[in-house]
Amino acid sequence: MATNNAVVEKSDLAQLATDVLSKALQAGASDAEVVISEGDEFSTLVRLGQVETLKESGSRALGLHVYFGQRSATTSTSDFSAEGVERLVHGAVELARVTSEDPYSGLPDASEFGSAPGDQGLYFDDVYSLPVEERIAMARRAEEAALSVDTRMQNSDGANFDVATGLKVLANSRGFVGEYRRSYCGFSVAPIAQDGNGMQRDWWYTNARTLKNLESPEEVGREAARRTLRRLGARRVPTQRATVVFSPEIARSIMGNVLAAADGDAIYRSASFFNGMLEKEVAGSNITIIDDGTLILPGGVGGFGTTPFDGEGLPTRRKAIVERGVLKNYLLNTYTARKLNMHSTGNASRGLAGAAGIGAGNFYLEPGTLTPEQLIGEVQSGLYVTETMGFGVNLVTGDYSQGASGLWIENGELAYPVEEITIAGNLKEMYRNISGIANDLVFRSAGACPTIRVEGMMIAGA
Numbered sequence: 001m002a003t004n005n006a007v008v009e010k011s012d013l014a015q016l017a018t019d020v021l022s023k024a025l026q027a028g029a030s031d032a033e034v035v036i037s038e039g040d041e042f043s044t045l046v047r048l049g050q051v052e053t054l055k056e057s058g059s060r061a062l063g064l065h066v067y068f069g070q071r072s073a074t075t076s077t078s079d080f081s082a083e084g085v086e087r088l089v090h091g092a093v094e095l096a097r098v099t100s101e102d103p104y105s106g107l108p109d110a111s112e113f114g115s116a117p118g119d120q121g122l123y124f125d126d127v128y129s130l131p132v133e134e135r136i137a138m139a140r141r142a143e144e145a146a147l148s149v150d151t152r153m154q155n156s157d158g159a160n161f162d163v164a165t166g167l168k169v170l171a172n173s174r175g176f177v178g179e180y181r182r183s184y185c186g187f188s189v190a191p192i193a194q195d196g197n198g199m200q201r202d203w204w205y206t207n208a209r210t211l212k213n214l215e216s217p218e219e220v221g222r223e224a225a226r227r228t229l230r231r232l233g234a235r236r237v238p239t240q241r242a243t244v245v246f247s248p249e250i251a252r253s254i255m256g257n258v259l260a261a262a263d264g265d266a267i268y269r270s271a272s273f274f275n276g277m278l279e280k281e282v283a284g285s286n287i288t289i290i291d292d293g294t295l296i297l298p299g300g301v302g303g304f305g306t307t308p309f310d311g312e313g314l315p316t317r318r319k320a321i322v323e324r325g326v327l328k329n330y331l332l333n334t335y336t337a338r339k340l341n342m343h344s345t346g347n348a349s350r351g352l353a354g355a356a357g358i359g360a361g362n363f364y365l366e367p368g369t370l371t372p373e374q375l376i377g378e379v380q381s382g383l384y385v386t387e388t389m390g391f392g393v394n395l396v397t398g399d400y401s402q403g404a405s406g407l408w409i410e411n412g413e414l415a416y417p418v419e420e421i422t423i424a425g426n427l428k429e430m431y432r433n434i435s436g437i438a439n440d441l442v443f444r445s446a447g448a449c450p451t452i453r454v455e456g457m458m459i460a461g462a
Contacts, residue, residue, distance in 0.1 A: 011179060012061070014179050017170075018171055018177060021034055023172050024064060024405065027093045029092075029173075029441075033173070034063070034171045035169070035350055036060070037167070037168050037352065039168065040058040040166075040169045041056070041057050041164045042135070042161075044139060045158055046159050049140055050088075050461065052158065059092060060080060061077070062088065064092045065092070066089075066092045068096045069109050070101040070103055071100070071101055071105075071120040075092040075353070076353045099193065107174055110174040110310055112344070115121050115313075116309070120294070120296060120302040122209065123183045126210055126212065127167070127185040133246055139160055139162060139187055142158070143189050143191070145218040145219075145225075146221035147191060150193070150225065153191050153192070153225055154193065155192035157191075157192060159188065159189035160433075161185075163184065163185045164185075165181065165184070168182075170312075178308065184328075188205030190203035193225075193228045200229075200232050201228060202224060202228040203227070204224035208301070219412060227386070230407065232417065234418055234420075235417070237462065238461055239459065239462070242457065243457075244457040245451060246385050246451065247384065248440060255447075262329070262331050262396075264337065265358055266340075267294070272396065273396060273397065277327045278328075278330065280326065282325065282327045282428070283322055286368070287324070287365065287437075288323050291321070291347070291361055292306075292319075293306060293307055294317060294318055302388050303443055305361040305363070305447075306361060310332070310333075310349070312333060312344070333347060333356045362448070364449065366450075368436065368438055368442075369439055370438050371438060372450075375438045375453050376453075379412060379453070383408060386405065386406040387404065387406065388402040396428075402423060403418070405418060406418060423459055423460075424458040425457045430457070433454050435453050436453035437453075
């Protein structure tokens with residue numbers, strides 16, 4: 001059962017937040033903001049049927065951001081006692097008095113605050129309904145399913161089962177008080193296969209906000225085994241320029257660079273190839289990328305990036321970052337919006353300490369109509385990428401280069417595994433050279449992309 005995000009009466013932590021605000025204002029602050037987080041976690045790792053780790057933990061923490069005009073400072077604590085709160089307030093006030101002034105700092109205007117209405121399906125109380133023994137059994141079943149697929153499945157890096165719930169409270173001196181709860185559960189397995197050519201490993205997983213949306217351990221185990229076995233016998237291919245097809249997991253990181261390039265902080269520092277490109281073409285006309293902090297998936301379950309308000313108390317919303325190839329929005333919090341003489345897009349992220357950052361809600365590339373098999377079937381010779389390694393993206397120039405492994409495509413079919421290669425290009429060109437988008441859009445995280453096909457990338461191999 002989901003718990004509604006609307007708060008009728010303040011929780012104890014919301015009341016604590018308003019009390020801390022009052023103390024900060026009494027100490028002389030012109031404005032203040034409080035973040036409180038509370039959560040619990042469970043995790044177990046099973047390897048070759050035996051429990052290797054079992055962890056349960058809970059945490060509570062409070063962060064305070066005070067303003068003295070255009071001076072500000074933050075402090076945080078896990079001590080919720082009266083003495084701990086007094087130290088927190090005193091420390092923040094003393095720090096703020098000696099910091100430099102920043103004309104762009106400060107809370108949003110009171111008229112901007114708000115929260116998405118209704119139940120967003122973020123919290124389900126069934127995630128802890130399984131006894132610990134059954135959580136361990138789920139991980140064990142996933143590993144057993146993977147290892148029983150083929151005699152070449154020789155070993156395992158283990159299978160885990162994770163559960164977490166959390167509560168977040170945000171309050172400020174301009175009248176905003178909001179809170180929401182979230183839940184998470186999931187498990188994964190990482191088998192190892194071996195034959196005469198060597199050893200390979202891969203993994204697969206399932207996760208959800210509610211227990212009922214998890215895939216079965218047997219499904220996850222078999223998929224992990226399939227992904228591992230297809231890597232056996234991998235080889236290098238000659239250096240060449242070719243078509244590259246990115247699996248959904250890797251496509252997500254490729255398209256995620258759009259968000260990094262559209263980050264307001266990078267824009268005002270002129271550290272992005274999207275600088276000055278609003279309302280200009282940055283990708284092919286088949287590319288539409290959405291950021292949606294309000295996304296509710298089938299079954300009334302909120303996306304992994306869904307929240308009723310952002311890190312500053314502004315309501316989250318849906319927006320196109322790129323629409324039919326044209327850059328339509330930057331991702332902005334209040335600070336970067338002021339720097340750029342624009343308005344916040346409701347993309348503030350907030351930790352306990354420090355100023356607000358910038359983060360996306362749920363981002364996704366709108367899918368096409370082809371199946372992944374049809375997309376691959378149109379490739380005479382090319383690479384299907386299933387894994388990338390290292391960090392090789394320059395957001396100023398758009399240059400892209402990463403180690404990769406995957407499967408070679410011949411005559412529209414996945415022919416054999418490849419590894420120890422590097423793929424390279426330039427994101428500005430890659431976004432324009434996406435010649436195909438599949439229909440396999442599935443949200444397994446806050447970001448999701450279908451399979452994509454990019455023409456003319458450089459593959460460095462043998």
